[in-house]
Amino acid sequence: MALLAGVTAQGCSSRGMYESTQQRRVDDCSRIINTSERAQCEERARMPYDQYKRETLDEATRGAD
Secondary structure (H helix, E strand, O other): OHHHHHHEEEEEEEEHHHHHHHHHHHHOOOOOOOOHHHHHHHHOOOOHHHHHHHHHHHHHHHHHO
């Protein structure tokens, strides 16, 4: 329910969806037992939206080659 409220409050933009689910992604990382893997997961989960978008576009561009 809180997720839905967050999405509604922020609109249905990609940024809003990304930011409204960010804490859940961080929480999911806590289930990883291996310390270094958990740290990598948390780093990815906390990535700002603008950086995420740049990296996603870069990967898509490389995949199109």
